[in-house]
Amino acid sequence: MPSTPDPVQAAAAARELRSFVGRLRRRFVELSDNQELTPSQTSLLSRLAKHGPASPGALAAAERVRPQSLGATLGVVAERGLVRRDPDPTDGRRQVISLSDDGRAFVEGRREAGQEWLTHALRERLTTEELATVTAALALLDRTLLDAAPTVPAPAVPAPAGKADRP
Numbered sequence: 001m002p003s004t005p006d007p008v009q010a011a012a013a014a015r016e017l018r019s020f021v022g023r024l025r026r027r028f029v030e031l032s033d034n035q036e037l038t039p040s041q042t043s044l045l046s047r048l049a050k051h052g053p054a055s056p057g058a059l060a061a062a063e064r065v066r067p068q069s070l071g072a073t074l075g076v077v078a079e080r081g082l083v084r085r086d087p088d089p090t091d092g093r094r095q096v097i098s099l100s101d102d103g104r105a106f107v108e109g110r111r112e113a114g115q116e117w118l119t120h121a122l123r124e125r126l127t128t129e130e131l132a133t134v135t136a137a138l139a140l141l142d143r144t145l146l147d148a149a150p151t152v153p154a155p156a157v158p159a160p161a162g163k164a165d166r167p
Contacts, residue, residue, distance in 0.1 A: 017141075031117050032110035035080075040065070040073050042110070045082060045099065049107040053098035055088065082106055 005013075034042055040063070047062060048054070054062070060070040074097065077083045082103035088094035099107065122131060 028114040031113045041077050044073055045103055045107050048099045053096045055094055
């Protein structure tokens with residue numbers, strides 16, 4: 001039977017992994033030319049590239065923002081020619097938002113810059129054996145952390161003193 005990792009060791013590994021993922025994400029952001037777009041705007045474009053056309057309401061829900069906030073974001077990216085607004089083929093009163101050719105080129109350019117940097121870094125800084133270890137670790141992390149629903153519920157936040165019994 002496999003042994004269960006020590007909780008202290010698991011917590012330390014979790015801290016290191018979170019820190020690493022944050023630093024890696026910041027590096028990708030540094031490498032990409034955001035063309036003065038905000039994180040909300042680039043997130044919207046990335047979502048459209050990954051998931052395809054969607055209604056403004058569906059985009060607002062997926063981005064976890066109010067429809068009014070999404071409207072402002074859509075206005076900027078539409079003004080810059082990065083998205084298209086087309087009538088919904090099933091309901092002409094509604095719109096469907098999709099990436100324009102310029103929007104697709106923007107997203108692909110950002111992705112390619114990060115991919116090129118990472119490929120170069122892995123080739124130049126790792127041995128063949130180390131690269132195999134990284135690849136195996138990534139597969140293990142993907143299988144154990146992302147393929148299943150969270151196994152531990154979020155900790156409950158205690159109510160402030162004297163407010164627990166109020167409706």
